[in-house]
Amino acid sequence: MKSKIFLAAALALALAGGASAKNITLLNVSYDPTRELYKDINAAFIPQWEAKHPGDKLTIQQSHGGSGKQARAVIDGLQADVVTLALAYDVDVLNTVARLIPKDWDKKLPNNSAPYTSTVVFLVRKGNPKKIKDWNDLIRPGVSIVTPNPKTSGGARWNYLAAWGYALRQPGGNEAKAREFVKKLYANVPVLDAGARGATTTFVQRGIGDVALSWENEAYLAINELGKDKFEIVYPSVSILAEPSVAVVEKNAKKKGTLDIATEYLKFLYTEQGQEIAAKDYYRPRSASAFAKHKENFPDNKLFTIDEVFGGWTKAQKVHFDDGGEFDKIYVK
Amino acid sequence: MNIRYNHNKKAVRGVFFAAVALLAGTQGARAQAVSQDSLQARIDELDQQIRVVARLNEIAQEDAKAAAAKAPKISAGEGGFGIASADGAYSIKFRAFAQVQALDFLSNSTPFTNTLVTPNVTSNVETPGAFSIKRLQPDVGGSLGKQLDYRVHFNVASGTVDPLDVNLDWKILPEFSVRLGKFKAPTGLERLISSPRAPFIEGSFVTALQPNRDIGVQLFGSFKDGLLEYQAGLFDGARDGQSLTTDNNKDKDLYVRVFSQPFSKSGIELLEGFGIGISGSRGHHGDYNNVATSATVVRATNDTTNTPAGGSNKPLVGVTTVAAVSNGITSYGTGRQTVFTYASNDTSEGTLSRWSPQASWYYGPFGLIAEYTQTTQNVRRATFDKDLTNSAWAVTGSWFITGEKNAYKSIKVKKANTFPTLDGIGAIELLGRVHALKIDGSTFDSLSTDRRVRLADPSRQVSKATGYGAAAKWYLNSNVVLFGAYEYTKFTGGAGTAATASVNPIVADRTAEQVLSASVNVSF
Numbered sequence: 001m002k003s004k005i006f007l008a009a010a011l012a013l014a015l016a017g018g019a020s021a022k023n024i025t026l027l028n029v030s031y032d033p034t035r036e037l038y039k040d041i042n043a044a045f046i047p048q049w050e051a052k053h054p055g056d057k058l059t060i061q062q063s064h065g066g067s068g069k070q071a072r073a074v075i076d077g078l079q080a081d082v083v084t085l086a087l088a089y090d091v092d093v094l095n096t097v098a099r100l101i102p103k104d105w106d107k108k109l110p111n112n113s114a115p116y117t118s119t120v121v122f123l124v125r126k127g128n129p130k131k132i133k134d135w136n137d138l139i140r141p142g143v144s145i146v147t148p149n150p151k152t153s154g155g156a157r158w159n160y161l162a163a164w165g166y167a168l169r170q171p172g173g174n175e176a177k178a179r180e181f182v183k184k185l186y187a188n189v190p191v192l193d194a195g196a197r198g199a200t201t202t203f204v205q206r207g208i209g210d211v212a213l214s215w216e217n218e219a220y221l222a223i224n225e226l227g228k229d230k231f232e233i234v235y236p237s238v239s240i241l242a243e244p245s246v247a248v249v250e251k252n253a254k255k256k257g258t259l260d261i262a263t264e265y266l267k268f269l270y271t272e273q274g275q276e277i278a279a280k281d282y283y284r285p286r287s288a289s290a291f292a293k294h295k296e297n298f299p300d301n302k303l304f305t306i307d308e309v310f311g312g313w314t315k316a317q318k319v320h321f322d323d324g325g326e327f328d329k330i331y332v333k
Numbered sequence: 334m335n336i337r338y339n340h341n342k343k344a345v346r347g348v349f350f351a352a353v354a355l356l357a358g359t360q361g362a363r364a365q366a367v368s369q370d371s372l373q374a375r376i377d378e379l380d381q382q383i384r385v386v387a388r389l390n391e392i393a394q395e396d397a398k399a400a401a402a403k404a405p406k407i408s409a410g411e412g413g414f415g416i417a418s419a420d421g422a423y424s425i426k427f428r429a430f431a432q433v434q435a436l437d438f439l440s441n442s443t444p445f446t447n448t449l450v451t452p453n454v455t456s457n458v459e460t461p462g463a464f465s466i467k468r469l470q471p472d473v474g475g476s477l478g479k480q481l482d483y484r485v486h487f488n489v490a491s492g493t494v495d496p497l498d499v500n501l502d503w504k505i506l507p508e509f510s511v512r513l514g515k516f517k518a519p520t521g522l523e524r525l526i527s528s529p530r531a532p533f534i535e536g537s538f539v540t541a542l543q544p545n546r547d548i549g550v551q552l553f554g555s556f557k558d559g560l561l562e563y564q565a566g567l568f569d570g571a572r573d574g575q576s577l578t579t580d581n582n583k584d585k586d587l588y589v590r591v592f593s594q595p596f597s598k599s600g601i602e603l604l605e606g607f608g609i610g611i612s613g614s615r616g617h618h619g620d621y622n623n624v625a626t627s628a629t630v631v632r633a634t635n636d637t638t639n640t641p642a643g644g645s646n647k648p649l650v651g652v653t654t655v656a657a658v659s660n661g662i663t664s665y666g667t668g669r670q671t672v673f674t675y676a677s678n679d680t681s682e683g684t685l686s687r688w689s690p691q692a693s694w695y696y697g698p699f700g701l702i703a704e705y706t707q708t709t710q711n712v713r714r715a716t717f718d719k720d721l722t723n724s725a726w727a728v729t730g731s732w733f734i735t736g737e738k739n740a741y742k743s744i745k746v747k748k749a750n751t752f753p754t755l756d757g758i759g760a761i762e763l764l765g766r767v768h769a770l771k772i773d774g775s776t777f778d779s780l781s782t783d784r785r786v787r788l789a790d791p792s793r794q795v796s797k798a799t800g801y802g803a804a805a806k807w808y809l810n811s812n813v814v815l816f817g818a819y820e821y822t823k824f825t826g827g828a829g830t831a832a833t834a835s836v837n838p839i840v841a842d843r844t845a846e847q848v849l850s851a852s853v854n855v856s857f
Binding site for chain 2: 144190191193194198202206207208209
């Protein structure tokens with residue numbers, strides 16, 4: 001009698017598990033400006049998966065916010081299957097702090113698991129009334145700058161480092177001069193939003209500031225949605241090559257039984273179709289053909305990498321953004 | 334000439350003044366333009382400052398909202414008091430139920446033993462005519478993560494801590510979950526109802542034939558939002574009416590219950606609240622050491638009668654003594670007095686099985702519960718043993734005359750009473766029930782030539798009991814209920830003259846029990 005009961009229980013469990021396998025839900029935890037990108041990616045990926053796996057019902061949920069905050073949420077228990085964050089450091093902490101992903105996560109996919117790139121541009125009001133052409137125009141008195149908080153926003157960290165890198169690369173540039181330059185720049189920042197989308201709201205919808213330091217794709221989005229007669233993009237003489245990174249949150253995905261589909265989802269970003277979607281949403285694709293097709297959207301301005309100027313994200317994070325780092329010193333003052 | 338000079342002089346003067354005037358006008362206009370530009374710049378600057386302040390305020394509100402969303406939530410209301418994490422995954426909730434009772438027997442109906450035994454707690458003795466704390470039950474429950482629920486529910490009315498429900502639920506799926514610990518075994522509707530919703534203070538005879546709480550593991554779930562629910566589990570195996578604390582044999586009892594509300598989604602309002610089900614259990618109850626356990630029985634000081642069935646076993650007045658309670662088998666009663674007990678040294682040595690068809694129907698303010706339970710148990714005395722089948726049925730109806738929607742789990746008072754302002758009357762529920770107990774007739778058969786050897790003495794233990802009850806509940810609000818009831822229970826057998834070695838007993842009917850009871854119930 002007992003064995004029959006346990007057999008029945010095991011059968012019920014198996015049936016229950018089998019039934020749930022047909023309804024798959026993935027959670028993509030991403031950063032602020034990627035709402036439109038992953039909406040398009042999901043719309044393309046879901047029918048492909050369901051066609052290959054008849055009977056499956058796939059739902060992909062999106063979560064967006066400041067990249068650093070999103071990483072913290074996953075560490076705190078948000079059951080992400082994949083993360084698509086603004087920078088490698090925010091992905092890396094999922095390994096160093098919570099062991100949710102393997103140490104070599106960046107080797108799991110091509111291009112250090114960064115399927116597309118972007119850069120930092122200036123979004124100014126139509127006619128560029130403050131005549132802002134390059135980074136040094138930002139520190140003029142009376143110029144009001146909008147940029148998010150580097151403590152919470154990945155995009156803001158790219159903005160900060162782009163400014164620092166520019167100052168370093170000027171004739172006679174050094175760390176002290178760069179610090180002074182960035183300090184003056186942040187003295188012109190009246191509002192620190194938590195994320196890039198919030199900063200766009202501040203500049204575009206609330207009408208605050210003369211210039212917004214923005215992801216290239218976010219700047220295009222603002223112009224396309226709100227009119228080319230209201231804003232224009234200024235490409236500075238030099239900027240930073242931003243490499244948003246992606247990873248499967250293996251510990252969560254294994255527990256949920258979504259490891260395969262999560263991996264396929266991220267691989268889809270590297271396909272020609274995925275790269276084309278990225279380019280259409282103004283992310284710079286890795287694919288040469290997709291880049292060539294949309295090259296008019298991506299001016300060939302001078303870009304430096306974080307490895308070249310700052311020795312990688314781990315070092316940059318520690319020096320500039322950890323508690324007590326350069327940003328804290330600069331912004332408190 | 335002079336005229337021309339003067340003329341020229343006047344012209345020059347005019348030109349001079351005109352030039353001065355023009356110059357003055359130009360400079361004034363320029364000053365005015367400069368002033369307007371400055372003013373516009375100042376306005377722009379102030380506009381920016383206002384926008385910045387507004388945005389900072391907006392961000393602060395967003396941050397506060399985000400922080401609030403992450404903060405633990407404290408709740409306090411008619412359903413209890415609790416704390417929960419922001420996502421609800423971790424929580425603790427404090428609830429309680431208290432019931433203060435007063436009861437008395439109408440004249441000529443005082444139970445012959447004057448021994449009032451609360452159901453399932455045979456050592457708890459009450460005195461008629463006295464106020465007593467019938468139930469005092471703190472109840473702590475909550476969640477440990479999204480899949481684990483816990484409950485610690487105990488009764489302290491007796492002055493000691495009596496654990497009622499101590500269990501952990503692993504909620505895998507709505508259709509499949511696991512419960513482990515001590516809790517109500519899946520039996521009947523009245524047994525499984527929560528204490529605050531129990532129709533009467535004492536359960537019916539049907540409930541007396543079902544175990545109270547058992548220790549074990551149970552699989553459970555429901556399909557289609559309660560269209561079909563099931564429970565199945567392995568338990569230590571409690572006796573009828575018993576709330577088990579320690580296992581008394583090595584075997585386990587298997588319990589199964591299914592219950593369906595087949596019309597719950599039909600849209601037929603009349604039938605949506607109809608449910609029907611069946612439960613059953615089976616297990617081996619044996620391996621007893623054949624030494625009787627005992628329960629305390631007190632003969633009240635006012636019990637001076639020696640009839641109708643006091644007999645020689647009646648305890649001395651005011652003296653605590655012990656009465657034999659057979660191993661593995663139980664006694665049955667009205668909740669106020671025990672009316673049937675097996676004889677000393679009877680034991681359960683075989684299979685105990687129960688089955689219980691059950692149905693309920695709720696429609697608007699009306700509610701009805703109907704149940705039947707049959708218990709078959711092997712009872713042994715020395716070399717004699719029999720499979721005895723006892724049975725009981727009960728029908729309980731209720732009607733909210735104030736129009737509240739009747740329900741099995743909880744009801745919502747329409748207009749709570751706010752005494753002394755009397756804004757609302759509260760809810761009034763009228764209840765009635767009929768229930769009966771039937772003891773297997775062969776229980777009373779003589780087992781040997783010695784006429785005294787029987788599994789139960791028919792001159793002391795009743796063979797049938799039928800109860801008729803009427804009650805009213807006044808829900809002042811969802812937390813406070815005043816209860817009053819009258820119940821008449823008539824008995825077959827249970828009195829008379831005991832057998833001798835050579836003469837059969839002379840069996841008479843025990844005096845019917847008429848009891849008035851009242852209680853104040855407080856729950857949250």
